[in-house]
Amino acid sequence: MRALWLVLLLLVALPARAGEIVGALSQNRVSLTASFSGSEILIFGAIRRTAEDLLAEAEAEAAGGVDYDVIIVIEGPRQPIAVWRKDRRAGIWMNVDSVTMASVPSFYAVATSGPLNQILSPEADAAYRISARQAIRAEQVGDGSPQALLFAEALLRIRERSAHYMALDRFVHLDRDILFRANVRLPANLTEGAYTTRMYLVQDGEVVNQFRTAIFVRKDGLERWLHELAYEQPLLYGFLALAIAIIAGWGASALFRLIRQQ
Amino acid sequence: MLVYLPIAEVSTNLFTLLGVGAGVGMLSGMFGVGGGFLITPLLFFIGIPPAVAVATGANQVVASSISGVLAHLRRKTVDLKMGTVLLIGGLIGSSLGIIVFRWLSALGQIDLAVQLSYVVFLGIVGGLMLQESLRAWYRTKKSGSPRRKLHQHTWVHALPFKMKFRVSGLYISVIPPLLVGAAVGVLSAVMGVGGGFIMVPAMIYLLGMPTKVVVGTSLFQIIFTTAYTTIMHAVTGHSVDIMLATFLILGGVIGAQFGTQIGTRLKAEQLRILLALLVILVCLKVATDLLIRPDELYSVRVLGGF
Numbered sequence: 001m002r003a004l005w006l007v008l009l010l011l012v013a014l015p016a017r018a019g020e021i022v023g024a025l026s027q028n029r030v031s032l033t034a035s036f037s038g039s040e041i042l043i044f045g046a047i048r049r050t051a052e053d054l055l056a057e058a059e060a061e062a063a064g065g066v067d068y069d070v071i072i073v074i075e076g077p078r079q080p081i082a083v084w085r086k087d088r089r090a091g092i093w094m095n096v097d098s099v100t101m102a103s104v105p106s107f108y109a110v111a112t113s114g115p116l117n118q119i120l121s122p123e124a125d126a127a128y129r130i131s132a133r134q135a136i137r138a139e140q141v142g143d144g145s146p147q148a149l150l151f152a153e154a155l156l157r158i159r160e161r162s163a164h165y166m167a168l169d170r171f172v173h174l175d176r177d178i179l180f181r182a183n184v185r186l187p188a189n190l191t192e193g194a195y196t197t198r199m200y201l202v203q204d205g206e207v208v209n210q211f212r213t214a215i216f217v218r219k220d221g222l223e224r225w226l227h228e229l230a231y232e233q234p235l236l237y238g239f240l241a242l243a244i245a246i247i248a249g250w251g252a253s254a255l256f257r258l259i260r261q262q
Numbered sequence: 263m264l265v266y267l268p269i270a271e272v273s274t275n276l277f278t279l280l281g282v283g284a285g286v287g288m289l290s291g292m293f294g295v296g297g298g299f300l301i302t303p304l305l306f307f308i309g310i311p312p313a314v315a316v317a318t319g320a321n322q323v324v325a326s327s328i329s330g331v332l333a334h335l336r337r338k339t340v341d342l343k344m345g346t347v348l349l350i351g352g353l354i355g356s357s358l359g360i361i362v363f364r365w366l367s368a369l370g371q372i373d374l375a376v377q378l379s380y381v382v383f384l385g386i387v388g389g390l391m392l393q394e395s396l397r398a399w400y401r402t403k404k405s406g407s408p409r410r411k412l413h414q415h416t417w418v419h420a421l422p423f424k425m426k427f428r429v430s431g432l433y434i435s436v437i438p439p440l441l442v443g444a445a446v447g448v449l450s451a452v453m454g455v456g457g458g459f460i461m462v463p464a465m466i467y468l469l470g471m472p473t474k475v476v477v478g479t480s481l482f483q484i485i486f487t488t489a490y491t492t493i494m495h496a497v498t499g500h501s502v503d504i505m506l507a508t509f510l511i512l513g514g515v516i517g518a519q520f521g522t523q524i525g526t527r528l529k530a531e532q533l534r535i536l537l538a539l540l541v542i543l544v545c546l547k548v549a550t551d552l553l554i555r556p557d558e559l560y561s562v563r564v565l566g567g568f
Contacts, residue, residue: 032266034265034266034505035263035264035265035266036264036266037264037273038273079564080564080565081563081564082562082565083560083561083562083563084370084560084561084562085559085560086556086559086560087559088555091553092374092378092553093552093553093554093555093559094371095370095374095561098370100565106564151560154558154559154562155560155562157558157560158558158560158562159562188264188266188272189271189272189273191271219268222268222505223505224268226268226269226505227268227269230269230496230500230504231500234496234500235497237496238493238494238496238497239493240504241321241492241496241504242324242489242492242493244325244504244508244511245321245324245325245489245507245511246324248325248508248511248515249324249327249328249329249511249515250328251515252329252515252518252519253329253332253333253515253519256519
């Protein structure tokens, strides 16, 4: 009877043993203005545990110990894209074939407290679509043939080089398994929209808890006004562009003539 | 210092933009060309999407041509009637060019089309200009050689629908100027250039116009064609970036004034040889990009973007 109670107690305690992750951002609004040159975002939070969790953890620690790891994913708005491949035709390198992908993130950063492939099992990665490779999912690339996979690899390579996809290993600093923080630098070339930020608490290669929030990126000030005008009043916008050109062209020649005459 | 361009959606260094504008402006002041053929490839090079580069290039040409045409109007070296005929052709050509541009963009071949047109047109024009200017240079060295006839009668003069062009002193069919205008209009829409480098030789050699009215008249036509192209790109593709254009124009108008000063100190023949070499250089640069295996064979394009 006693042993049964113990087992029951353990079963109840098991799910609760997993801590809870709570996070926040230093800012959840990014304004794209004329002087925007990228933005540093501080992501921080804590791993919350009950007294029983801590007790269970202490026991686990005594028996070899398992640490928490934290993975932070920032994902920009998804867009449809086409990946083109160049080949030589009649001596000229030109685009010959393409693969379209219905929805890939415009920005994708994965910050972790340890090397991703060591702290997360491939199954969990696939289930939660954590790494960039999972986020663009090979299935949506045509028929999943090796040829189509090459295009997906090319997408990852190109976006990594332009710092739109980033794997930031060991960028999350864990403090006494309670507090965590990470600095992620958003590049200057950002797409407008909601950047979902997911924080995963990982233990034994499995995700035990997650927390979601978002960063809102939007054009602001003059940039916003010009962009809206260009799309909503294109004719007016065109005439504005011309007016600037005419005034600048005429004004400069008038000005320099005035200078020369003196 | 980085600036965020609202339409191109990229951040670029402000001084790079001003520098490109000033450099091209200086050359355009020196040689009396719009500079579109230099600015568009340079914009590709600094990472501006081709569609935005072409549309904004056209806008920049408006600014760089306007001060030139004002000077020519004061000197009365603009054939307004010829300019208008060329312009009608230009508007038709530009409309066609915009359609071709949209179509090639949809096919994913716009970069190639723009680059190929650069190679072909700059190659031909640069080659002809170099040959012609070297010959002229050789002639001036050997003084006393016979002067070239003002204009020769060719097949152009046998076509119907003749019209009198007083300022140019011509009585020719309207078909060749319409065609020349249309060709330049297409180039303006597809390449983001004014097309002066095509139009000036065509006016001299094909239409037989006197040299003194050629530059003013071509500038007159270019302003309206590129203005129309700018509006059309803004309406059909939303691809004109005012912020980008403003910085290019700002650098350009200042550079052009210095260029004009330098230009007056050099001899006309030397200037033409230099311009021809410059055109050939740009042509070779674009050509090697097409012929050499690129480091990255793949490229990513956002659908519905540029």
